[in-house]
Amino acid sequence: MSDIPADQAPAPEAAGTGRGPAPEAPVLEVSDLTVGVGRNDIVHGVDFAVAKGRTLGIVGESGSGKSLSVLSATGLFEAPGGYVHGSSTLDGEQIVGAPAGLLRSIHGRRIGFVFQDPSTSLNPLMTLEAQLAEGPMKHLGISAAEARERSLTLLTELGLPDPELRLGYYPHQLSGGQKQRVMIAVALACEPDVLIADEPTTALDVTTQAGIIDLVAGLQRSRDMAVIWISHDLGVIGQIADDIVVMRAGEIVERGSVADIFERPQHEYTKTLLAARPLLRTQQDAGAADTHADREETGEPLLRIEDLTVDFEVSSPTGKRTITAVKDVSLDVYHGRTLGIVGESGSGKSTIANVLTGVVEPASGDARMSGDPVLALTGADLKTMQRRIAMVFQDPFAALDPRMTVQRSIAEPLMAHNLVPRRQRRQRCAKLLDQVGLDASFIERYPHELSGGQRQRVCIARALAVDPELLILDESTASLDVSIQAQVLDLLAELQDEHGFGYIFIGHDLAVVEQVSDTVAVMKDGEVVEYGTAEQILRDPQTDYTRQLIDAVPPAEPARA
């Protein structure tokens, strides 16, 4: 890693030479890169470099300019009124301002890209073979048969079962993790010198994420590639990177080797990021852990779910099939306590939430709130239950109507249940906003004018509006940056202490779920495979699946995969 040019050395902590000596000259070297749109600079003169066989991790929250810097440095940034200044060289060849023809010969051939969402990055109308062969046939000028041979080798290397069969598949026939493996295969098809991975595991389940990290680390070693891995999660970066660049508001605030950043963080922001990492209680200091240990469960449960089974009927051209999404699930939630439900996508955890809110009809089973039936309600009973159980959704942006102000969104449940007279609504909304840590100036804003964390606070305020007894949090922090996630989790804990809500916290990341929950249910394929106190699940997991989930949590100490 080269030293920072003198005029760019803003702070003493900006020094750092990486883990061990970096003998080779950098493959991709970026200096004084400024990117902006219109009259606004978004990235303010950053520089970084990555050498063969090494991984540079770029970490920062959304909007910090980390993706933009890398896309601009590799010639992928295009926007009306956008501009890129500075220098970015690939083996000495200037990329900034290079003609389109040169960029085309570099993209795919010498720089491979993997993006966040594998489900939209693959063309749904092309077979895997066609997508894998496209690059090599164009860039390397090889025949279709040779390209097929290469694709087969690649898929085998990437650990996709039955590669021969899979070549004829279309993207919809693969799972999310498999799609991301194929995306990596596409990126690697021409054996690039540099692999750019932009939040490649953010949309995946944690267990899948761990697999992808191992995979990329292995591929990098065997090919001696340079890798730039972009993520908002320092825990993930710690598993894959050699050197780290911390970005905030379009600037690099700190850089150094993984060991430097984790053990001797200099900048406050880096420390915040480190503190915000979701860690299992066993990974944290003994003093900070077990805050919930004294909370024994006593008395009647607030919500009791018994033998709940949900079937979905799927009609396909070949007739109707029944899929059991949830099978014989029994769970209890207590006043002022949190039940965590953890499992990968498709494990049925969200279906339970939908049953409780009346969106989905169960096939059998029972659920009672302090003895009152919850399921199969109509009319006034349903309305009452909808007041007692409130829900906070995963994506705070999508859960708010883009054409409604914050006040109208929060007032919606109030209007639906005729709770507060029109004249007092504004006051009530201000009070609810205050409870979630937002001041009254937010009342007239629209969702797009809020940050992700603020939006989720508004969603929580909306859920609180009807004075519920039970709050269902369905992956409510999963789409937030880790630093914001930590704040929202703190807020939820505060609210629970204050009002004694029961929480059902649904998540795919055991570290997060375990942190906030008193009891944890681990779900797989519609069944609860393990159910007990958080302590118990963590210290003495009974099933392989739970152990997998625990292993998938990024370690507190960075450990190169």
Next chain:
Amino acid sequence: MSAEKPTRQNPDTAAQGSHAAGSASRPSTDTSTTNTDAVAKSTDTSATKNTRASTLSLLMTNPTAVFGLIVLAVIVVLALFGQWIAPYGANDIDVPRALQAPSGAHWFGTDELGRDVLSRVVIAAATSLKVALISVGIALVVGVGVGVLSGYLGGVIDSILMRIVDVAFSFPVLLLALAIVAILGHGIGSAMIAIGIVYIPIFARVARASTLSVRQEPYVQAARTMGVSSGRIVFSHVLPNISGPVIVQTSLSLAFAILTEAALSFLGLGVQPPEPSWGKMLFDAQGFMADAWWMAVFPGLAIFVVVLAFNLLGDGLRDVLDPRQRTIMQNRRKK
């Protein structure tokens, strides 16, 4: 660059630091500094004042929308006071001066009966505008109603309504209009109803497609879990969020309605001669294309200008009604 760095960062880092240290102070805002954050702060004061007033004033900042508005205003004035503005009467026949080219006396020339084309264009504005607005109004109200109902409720109702719409769609527009006028009888009133009915399926399709996607949005799901009634969901969530495509379809349909009216009038089923309408004039001009281009060009130009004005205004409205676009426009104005 490095000089302004500390000033940019210090307040934020301080906030982060205190939070990391576990200070009990409640974070009044998230520490994330995305672009929208900055945007939110800057729009704060104006947003709290009066949103309705700012909608109109924002529309006024869009030059193309203002142009459309001015043109439409002029045309409305012509439509209302055409009788008095026009230099000649609509049916002042002056056969000796038939088919004269545009001149000082007859700016737009004269037609085959020596009638002043300018006067006829001006006086016809009322008829054409009335037909366009009323017929599209019928299509809009009924079509969007059917489409939203169909898309939101789904199931059997959706299937039945959409099959009816398909049947209506399968007839050529003119044939269907003819059939309806034949049933309702001649005259401008039945022509308007016929044109309205003919354009219902298009609106129903557009509204249904948009409703289907809005219905899937988490904010609609969220409203349902909160016990908001379907009617309220439709009016507060669905209709505002499908307004974009519906507005575009409306401005397009206004143009087609004027042309359809022309076709009906040509067949003697719409506006009854000798009362002028732009479409009727256009069709009358067909026989004289080689000798008197002005007979076709000026009514055609009138249709073109009105349609353009509706489209520009429609686009402006669509932007102003979208909060996201509104923020962008407000920020642009600040600079």
